[in-house]
Amino acid sequence: MYKNFIVEEENRLDKFLTSKIDASRNQIEQLIKKEFVKVDGKIVNKSGFKLKENQEIEVYLPQNVLNQEKDEEFLKESLKDVFVEIIYEDDDVLILNKPANLTIHDAPSVKDATLVDWLKLKNISLSTISGEERHGIVHRLDKGTSGIIAIAKTNEAHISLAKQLENRTMGRYYIAVIDNPLKDNLIIEKKIARNPNNRLKMGIIEGGRDAKTAFLKILESENSKYELISAKLFTGRTHQIRVHLSSINRHILGDNLYGFKGDLNKINRFFLHAYILELIHPTKNIKMCFKANLPKDINDFLNLNFSKDFINEKIDTSNIINGFSNFS
Numbered sequence: 571m572y573k574n575f576i577v578e579e580e581n582r583l584d585k586f587l588t589s590k591i592d593a594s595r596n597q598i599e600q601l602i603k604k605e606f607v608k609v610d611g612k613i614v615n616k617s618g619f620k621l622k623e624n625q626e627i628e629v630y631l632p633q634n635v636l637n638q639e640k641d642e643e644f645l646k647e648s649l650k651d652v653f654v655e656i657i658y659e660d661d662d663v664l665i666l667n668k669p670a671n672l673t674i675h676d677a678p679s680v681k682d683a684t685l686v687d688w689l690k691l692k693n694i695s696l697s698t699i700s701g702e703e704r705h706g707i708v709h710r711l712d713k714g715t716s717g718i719i720a721i722a723k724t725n726e727a728h729i730s731l732a733k734q735l736e737n738r739t740m741g742r743y744y745i746a747v748i749d750n751p752l753k754d755n756l757i758i759e760k761k762i763a764r765n766p767n768n769r770l771k772m773g774i775i776e777g778g779r780d781a782k783t784a785f786l787k788i789l790e791s792e793n794s795k796y797e798l799i800s801a802k803l804f805t806g807r808t809h810q811i812r813v814h815l816s817s818i819n820r821h822i823l824g825d826n827l828y829g830f831k832g833d834l835n836k837i838n839r840f841f842l843h844a845y846i847l848e849l850i851h852p853t854k855n856i857k858m859c860f861k862a863n864l865p866k867d868i869n870d871f872l873n874l875n876f877s878k879d880f881i882n883e884k885i886d887t888s889n890i891i892n893g894f895s896n897f898s
Contacts, residue, residue, distance in 0.1 A: 575627040584617035600677050605764050606630040630769055645691055648683035657860050662852050664721040667862035670839045674710040676703040697728035708732055709806060717844025718862035730852035741848030743890055744801040747823045747841040749832055751797035757784045757897060758814040762807040772809040774817050781807045783814045784897040789884045791875040802894050841868050846887055861887050
């Protein structure tokens with residue numbers, strides 16, 4: 571849904587929208603940050619942008635953008651059947667295996683319970699650097715992506731982990747099943763930004779943000795129709811792995827948003843799993859490596875379509891990490 575306004579007098583963009591749309595300040599900030607707001611036909615992503623009289627404002631409101639307040643009973647009911655595996659925990663960090671179809675944190679379009687809601691219900695100490703809606707969140711996974719994620723329990727740990735992401739010393743390795751085998755191992759470096767024709771998608775856009783992904787062939791299915799691959803992130807753009815694969819006409823099984831057209835109707839999400847995480851512990855200053863076991867849906871698919879004799883060997887942690895040793 572779109573809403574259009576004409577500016578009556580000079581004002582800040584966020585204050586103007588707050589006076590026109592029945593939404594919280596945080597929701598308004600998210601709309602602007604996610605590039606859902608245009609001023610005179612051009613996207614503006616700064617809340618403090620100075621508006622002038624008679625400028626035209628266009629706002630895209632995702633469905634359910636104005637969420638009802640989520641009370642504790644709603645959260646408990648929503649999360650009662652959600653299992654989040656704790657892989658590791660100490661006073662500084664928490665390493666989790668997130669299930670698919672669980673959103674990491676609140677945003678204007680999110681009406682369901684989130685991982686942050688789950689953390690708060692568990693009364694887990696969380697860093698506060700990222701703001702109220704993102705307590706503890708240093709990096710994120712797409713809603714449909716399962717797998718490993720690091721949570722900061724203190725602000726000091728948050729700063730340390732964020733620096734590791736920035737300087738690319740945190741190792742993030744994913745497992746995916748794609749619809750057409752890769753010709754060879756490869757690195758894709760293509761800039762990514764929001765797709766101007768579909769706000770739900772990202773795309774390869776000139777002038778976008780730098781994005782780099784390495785892809786490693788692991789094992790083809792017995793009928794050679796599918797392939798199990800691993801991806802290593804050097805940057806962390808929204809939908810990065812999915813967009814880069816789509817750019818070479820490869821698609822993750824179940825990822826209809828980015829072009830998967832298979833007949834696997836039983837897949838209710840895309841087969842992408844954050845598998846391995848390497849980091850330097852914020853206070854112990856030692857290198858640590860964690861693995862998130864594959865979820866049942868991906869595991870069942872692999873056992874049905876791939877040689878069982880090779881799967882465990884091929885996805886061994888050291889085998890995958892060493893497979894990327896020639897990438898830079």
